[in-house]
Amino acid sequence: MKSLTRIAVIGVSVTAVTLGTSTAATAENVTLTTMHGTARVEWVSHGEHLYITDRVADGHSAVGVYEMGTKYYYWNSKGKGTTRHVNLSLPENRAIAVGIMTGDWQGTPTGGLHWDTLTTQTTSTS
Template identity: 55%
Template sequence: MIIAQLPSDQPVETKKEYAVRSLARIAVVGAVAAMVATTTSTTAFATEYYVVSMNAGASATFESVGDHLYVSDRVANNHSAIGLIQIGSSEYYYWNRDGKGTTRHVNLDLPENRAIALGALEGDWQGTPTGGIIWATLSTETAYTS
């Protein structure tokens, strides 16, 4: 029975020594491949961020996987709930004008692996994204995209 073919340009060694050395190489290569596979995984983990406005009339929830924003109106106070996303110097306002107990879902497409500001506040819609905002209700939290 031949365990391994010896290369002709190598010093002569026993078949057993050659086979052991070959098996050792295979084991090292396998271990390195397993280590690379586990440390370079691209599996995303869902993280949810939640913030409530200063007087609890609005809330904003951000789910990092899929970039989902939920803006909820929590109190019947004649004000709309607003979710705020700030990325760098850019601000985006998402109004929920449907009243107490409603939630607006927004499916965003944000840059990966970035810190963002998530905010919840209230306002009275005046036809523009920032018109009618009650700034004293603003509450924010740092969130991260994935």
């Protein structure tokens, strides 16, 4: 009878450890461009950096986006060939969506965004 009790306790312990263990999302760097290549965002997971580059002199701004529960928009309105660097401080091992689009600033972070240019990818923080 002691053997059966011991086996049952070990079985419950193994099940508890197995159920309590989760796998973290893999943090990876991401580079995305808009469909026509007019803007690019680079996500560097180690240190949580966004680099938003305007690639074409078309009068539109490059807009980097990240979402982790809430969407955040970072505008690069400096023109062709410029890159805006954003150094974020985010919780570790969390899923995050990174994106790039173009826009024409209209006084608010979401005013003038060209939603049809949005490209996104899911990754995680490191």
